[in-house]
Amino acid sequence: MPAASGLTPLQRRAAREIIALVRREDRPAGHHLSKLALARVVGTSHNPVEGALAHLARIGVARHEKDRGYFLARDARLLGSDARKLSPADDDPLYRRILDLRLGRRLPDTLSETALIRKLGAARAPVRRALARIQQEGWIERRAGNGWAFLPLIDSVEAYEDNYEMRRIVEPAGLLGPKFALVPEEFETLRRQQHRMANGGYRTMTAVEWVDINATFHETLARWSGNRLMHQTIRHINRLRKLLERRVVAGDPGLRARQAAEHLEILDAIGRGDRKKAAALMEKHLVRARRDKARPDHFTVGRR
Amino acid sequence: MPAASGLTPLQRRAAREIIALVRREDRPAGHHLSKLALARVVGTSHNPVEGALAHLARIGVARHEKDRGYFLARDARLLGSDARKLSPADDDPLYRRILDLRLGRRLPDTLSETALIRKLGAARAPVRRALARIQQEGWIERRAGNGWAFLPLIDSVEAYEDNYEMRRIVEPAGLLGPKFALVPEEFETLRRQQHRMANGGYRTMTAVEWVDINATFHETLARWSGNRLMHQTIRHINRLRKLLERRVVAGDPGLRARQAAEHLEILDAIGRGDRKKAAALMEKHLVRARRDKARPDHFTVGRR
DNA sequence: TATTGCATAATCTTCATAAAAAATGCAATC
DNA sequence: GATTGCATTTTTTATGAAGATTATGCAATA
Numbered sequence: 265m266p267a268a269s270g271l272t273p274l275q276r277r278a279a280r281e282i283i284a285l286v287r288r289e290d291r292p293a294g295h296h297l298s299k300l301a302l303a304r305v306v307g308t309s310h311n312p313v314e315g316a317l318a319h320l321a322r323i324g325v326a327r328h329e330k331d332r333g334y335f336l337a338r339d340a341r342l343l344g345s346d347a348r349k350l351s352p353a354d355d356d357p358l359y360r361r362i363l364d365l366r367l368g369r370r371l372p373d374t375l376s377e378t379a380l381i382r383k384l385g386a387a388r389a390p391v392r393r394a395l396a397r398i399q400q401e402g403w404i405e406r407r408a409g410n411g412w413a414f415l416p417l418i419d420s421v422e423a424y425e426d427n428y429e430m431r432r433i434v435e436p437a438g439l440l441g442p443k444f445a446l447v448p449e450e451f452e453t454l455r456r457q458q459h460r461m462a463n464g465g466y467r468t469m470t471a472v473e474w475v476d477i478n479a480t481f482h483e484t485l486a487r488w489s490g491n492r493l494m495h496q497t498i499r500h501i502n503r504l505r506k507l508l509e510r511r512v513v514a515g516d517p518g519l520r521a522r523q524a525a526e527h528l529e530i531l532d533a534i535g536r537g538d539r540k541k542a543a544a545l546m547e548k549h550l551v552r553a554r555r556d557k558a559r560p561d562h563f564t565v566g567r568r
Numbered sequence: 569m570p571a572a573s574g575l576t577p578l579q580r581r582a583a584r585e586i587i588a589l590v591r592r593e594d595r596p597a598g599h600h601l602s603k604l605a606l607a608r609v610v611g612t613s614h615n616p617v618e619g620a621l622a623h624l625a626r627i628g629v630a631r632h633e634k635d636r637g638y639f640l641a642r643d644a645r646l647l648g649s650d651a652r653k654l655s656p657a658d659d660d661p662l663y664r665r666i667l668d669l670r671l672g673r674r675l676p677d678t679l680s681e682t683a684l685i686r687k688l689g690a691a692r693a694p695v696r697r698a699l700a701r702i703q704q705e706g707w708i709e710r711r712a713g714n715g716w717a718f719l720p721l722i723d724s725v726e727a728y729e730d731n732y733e734m735r736r737i738v739e740p741a742g743l744l745g746p747k748f749a750l751v752p753e754e755f756e757t758l759r760r761q762q763h764r765m766a767n768g769g770y771r772t773m774t775a776v777e778w779v780d781i782n783a784t785f786h787e788t789l790a791r792w793s794g795n796r797l798m799h800q801t802i803r804h805i806n807r808l809r810k811l812l813e814r815r816v817v818a819g820d821p822g823l824r825a826r827q828a829a830e831h832l833e834i835l836d837a838i839g840r841g842d843r844k845k846a847a848a849l850m851e852k853h854l855v856r857a858r859r860d861k862a863r864p865d866h867f868t869v870g871r872r
Numbered sequence: 873t874a875t876t877g878c879a880t881a882a883t884c885t886t887c888a889t890a891a892a893a894a895a896t897g898c899a900a901t902c
Numbered sequence: 903g904a905t906t907g908c909a910t911t912t913t914t915t916a917t918g919a920a921g922a923t924t925a926t927g928c929a930a931t932a
Contacts, residue, residue, distance in 0.1 A: 272893060274713055299906070308713035309895040314907080331901050331906060376925095378883055388884095389916055396700060402800060409578055409612035409924055410883055416796060426797040433741040433798075434734075441733065492720060493730040493808070494737075496706060497801060504797070576923060603876070613925040618877080635931050637876060680895095682913055692914095693886050713894055714913055 271319055273355060278306045278316035280350040283325065286340040287347060287473065288457070295336040297326060323349075341468050348470050358386055358394040363507070366403075367419055376411040401503055418507045427505050428554035434494060434501075435482060435550065436543035439534070443490030446534055450484055455531050457481075462524035466517060474520060475506060481527050485534075485546075509557070519556060526552070575623055577659060582610045582620035584654040587629065590644040591651060591777065592761070599640040601630060627653075645772050652774050662690055662698040667811070671723055680715040705807055722811045731809050732858035738798060738805075739786065739854065740847035743838070747794025750838055754788055759835050761785075766828035770821060778824060779810060785831050789838075789850075813861070823860060830856070 271279065282302055286295060297317060303310040317334040320326040325346050326334045361384060365371045371383075381391050395412065398404045403417045417423050438444070457477055466474060479502045486498035526549045533542035575583065586606055590599060601621060607614040621638040624630040629650050630638045665688060669675045675687075685695050699716065702708045707721045721727050742748070761781055770778060783806045790802035830853045837846035 274894075277712070298904095300904085306712060310906095311894050311896085312713065315893095333902095333906060376883060387916070388918095393915090396703075399700075399704060408581070408610060409616065415800070417800065423796065426795045429745065429795055430738075430797050430801065433738060437737040491730040491733055492727065493734050493805065496719070496721070497734065497804075500801075501797065578924075602874095604874085614876095615924055615926085619923095635876060680913060691887070697885090 271315065272312065274308060274312045275315040275319065276350060276355065277352075278302070278308065278313050279319050280347075280352065281306050282313075282316060282320065283340075283343055283347050283350060284473070284476070286336060287343060289340070290460075291336055291340045293336050293338050295340075297334040297336060299333065344468055344470055347473065351470070351472050356394060356397070358384065358390050359397055362394055362398065366414060369419075371414065374407060374411055374413045380412075401507070402500065403504070403507075417504055423504075424508050424557075425554070427501060427508060428550060430501055431482075431498070432547055432550045432554075434497060435486065436547045438486050438489035438491065438494050438498075439539050439543040439546060441489045441491055441494070444488055444539065445490060446488050450488075451531065451535065454481055454484060455528065458524045458527045458531065462521055462528060464521075466520040466524070469520075475509070478523070479506070485530075523549075523553065575619065576616065578612060578616045579619040579623065580654060580659065581656075582606070582612065582616050583623050584651075584656065585610050586617075586620060586624065587644075587647055587651050587654060588777070588780070590640060591647060593644070594764075595640055595644045597640050597642050599644075601638040601640060603637060648772055648774055651777065655774070655776050660698060660701070662688065662694050663701055666698055666702065670718060673723075675718065678711060678715055678717045684716075705811070706804065707808070707811070721808055727808075728812050728861075729858070731805060731812060732854060734805055735786075735802070736851055736854045736858075738801060739790065740851045742790050742793035742795065742798050742802075743843050743847040743850060745793045745795055745798070748792055748843065749794060750792050754792075755835065755839065758785055758788060759832070762828045762831045762835065766825055766832060768825075770824040770828070773824075779813070782827070783810070789834075827853075827857065 282297065285302075285305060286297075297320075299310045299313050299317065302317075303313045306313060317326060317328075321328045321334060323346065325337055325343060327337045328334050362371070362380075365383075371380075377388070377391065377395070380395075381388055384391060395404065399406070403415050404412050405415060407413050417426075458481065461469070461474075461477065469477075483495065483499055483502060487495045489495065526545070530542050530545045530549065533539070533545055586601065589606075589609060590601075601624075603614045603617050603621065606621075607617045610617060621630060621632075625632045625638060627650065629641055629647060631641045632638050666675070666684070669687075675684075681692070681695065681699070684699075685692055688695060699708065703710070707719050708716050709719060711717050721730075762785065765773070765778075765781065773781075787799065787803055787806060791799045793799065830849070834846050834849045834853065837843070837849055
C-alpha cells in the first residue's frame with residue numbers, strides 16, 4: 265500500500281519538501297505554512313502545494329483553518345516517521361522496479377524498449393519517462409539503432425570506488441579554484457546544520473535526511489568554486505552515489521557524528537580563508553568516508 | 569538543399585562513420601567495404617549499412633559490383649569534401665535550431681515545451697527528442713512542474729574557462745590513478761594517428777575530423793584510467809566543449825601540428841611508464857590549449 | 873566458408889486526441 | 903497589504919494505431 269496514494273507525483277514531492285523544510289529549520293507546532301512561500305521553495309505554482317498541504321492535513325501533520333490556511337500540527341522534530349513515509353524512493357514505481365531488476369542482475373546489458381515494456385507490463389510512455397531519468401543519471405544509454413545499453417556505473421564495488429576517487433580528485437581542487445567564493449548566508453546555514461548533526465541531531469534524523477544534508481554540504485561547496493560545470497559534475501556524482509549506497513547499512517551513529525565534525529573542520533578552514541588546509545581536510549575526509557563504506561557485503565542483493 | 573536527402577538519420581550516421589573509418593585507416597581505392605564488418609563498427613544491424621553503402625555509391629564514393637558488394641571508388645584521403653558534406657552538424661535540424669536560437673540569445677532561460685513548439689512550428693514528438701538530447705548533453709533541465717530551464721553551460725566565455733579547468737583537474741589525475749593501464753593496440757593506433765597529424769596529415773583533414781581525433785585521444789586516455797565514471801565525465805565535458813567551440817575559427821595549421829606533437833610527447837611518457845611526467849605534460853598541454861582558444865571574439869553571435 | 877542481396881519479423885517514431893495536472897488570476901478574507 | 907480558496911486557462915501526459923525504420927534469417931553466390 266503506497267504511503268500517500270491519490271497524490272500526483274508533484275504533490276508528493278511538494279509534501280516531502282515541506283516536511284523537509286520545516287525539519288531543517290526545526291519549526292514548532294503552530295508554524296504557519298504559507299502556500300505562496302512554499303511554492304517558491306518547491307519551485308512550482310501554488311496549485312500543487314495546496315494539494316500537498318491538504319494531504320498533510322489528512323495525515324495529521326498540519327491543521328487547516330478556513331481562510332487562514334495551514335499550520336504545523338506538531339513540532340517538526342516529531343515528524344520523522346512522516347518524513348520516512350514520503351521518502352523519494354517510492355516516487356516513480358517504474359524507475360524503482362527497473363533499478364531493482366538491474367541491481368538484482370535480472371536485466372541483460374542490452375535490451376529493446378519493447379522488451380522492457382513486456383517485462384514490466386507497463387505502457388510505453390511511462391517506461392520511456394523512467395528510461396529518460398535513468399539516462400539522465402547516466403547508467404543507461406541508447407544504442408545506435410534500437411534499444412538501450414546499461415552502463416556499469418551503479419552495480420559493482422568498483423563503481424563505488426570509482427565514485428569516491430572522482431570526488432577525491434574534484435572536490436579538493438574545487439576549493440582551490442581561482443573563482444572560489446563562499447556565500448556568507450549559505451555558510452551559516454551549513455554550519456548550523458552540521459553543528460546540530462554533530463551534537464546529536466542525527467538521532468531524530470531519517471537516513472534520507474542524513475544523506476541529503478551530506479549531499480547538500482558537498483554540492484554547496486562545489487557551487488562556491490564558481491565553476492558551474494564542476495558543480496553539475498559533483499551533483500551528478502552524488503546522485504549516482506545515492507544509488508550505490510541504496511543497500512548500505514544505516515551507518516552507526518558514531519559515524520554520523522564524526523562526519524559532521526569533519527565537515528565542520530572543513531567549514532572552519534574555509535571561514536578562515538585557509539583554502540589549502542580546507543582542501544587537505546576534504547581529501548582526508550573523502551578517503552576516510554570511502555574506507556568506512558566500501559565493503560563488499562553492502563552489495564548483496566535483496567528486496568527492499 | 570541537404571547534402572544527403574532521402575537517408576534516414578541512422579543511414580546518414582553509418583555513411584559518415586564509414587567514410588571516417590576508411591579515412592582514419594587511410595584505405596586505398598578498391599578497398600572492400602564489407603557490410604557485416606561495417607555493421608559491427610557502426611553498432612547496428614547490417615540493414616542501415618546497406619542503405620549507407622548504396623548512398624555512397626550514388627555520390628561516387630563507392631563502386632558496387634553485383635554479388636560482390638561495395639568497394640572504395642577513390643583513395644580515402646581524397647574524400648575530404650564528402651566527409652564534410654556528411655558532417656554531423658546537419659543531423660537533427662531541430663536540435664540545430666534550438667542551439668542557434670539559444671546561442672543567439674533568442675530563447676529565454678526558462679520556457680514551456682509548448683512555447684518552444686509554437687516558436688519552432690514543429691510537432692511535439694521531434695521537439696521532445698531534441699530536448700532529450702540537450703538534456704543528455706546537460707545544458708537544459710526539466711523544471712519541477714512544467715517547462716524547461718537552460719543551464720549556463722554553453723553560452724559564455726566563463727563556461728569555456730570552466731570546461732578547461734575541469735579538464736585540467738581531471739585528466740592529469742586520471743593518468744595517475746591506481747588502476748591506470750594502457751591498451752597496447754589502442755596505444756599504437758593513437759600514436760599512428762597523432763604522428764600522421766604532426767607530419768602534415770592535418771592538411772587533408774576536415775575541421776570535424778581534427779576535433780574528433782583530439783577528442784578520441786583524450787577520451788581514450790581517460791578510459792585507460794580504469795575509472796569508468798571518469799571516462800564518462802570526460803566524454804561529457806568534451807561534448808560540451810564541441811558546442812562551445814562551434815563558432816571558433818578553424819585554427820591555424822601550426823596549432824594543429826603543435827597539439828599533435830604535444831599529444832605524442834604525452835604518449836611517449838606513458839609508453840615509458842613515466843606517468844608522473846605524462847600528467848605534468850598533460851596539464852601543460854591543457855593550459856596552453858586553453859590560452860590558444862579562449863578569446864572573447866570567438867563568442868560573437870551569428871548565423872551558421 | 874564467408875558474404876551478399878533480399879524477404880520477413882520486430883521495433884520504433886509519429887501524430888492526433890482525450891484526460892490529467894499545473895499555472896494563473898482574482899474576489900473574498902484576514 | 904498580504905494570503906487564501908476557488909475558477910479558469912494553459913500545459914503536460916497517456917494512448918493507440920499507422921507508417922517508417924531497424925533487426926534478422928537465409929538461399930544464392932563469390
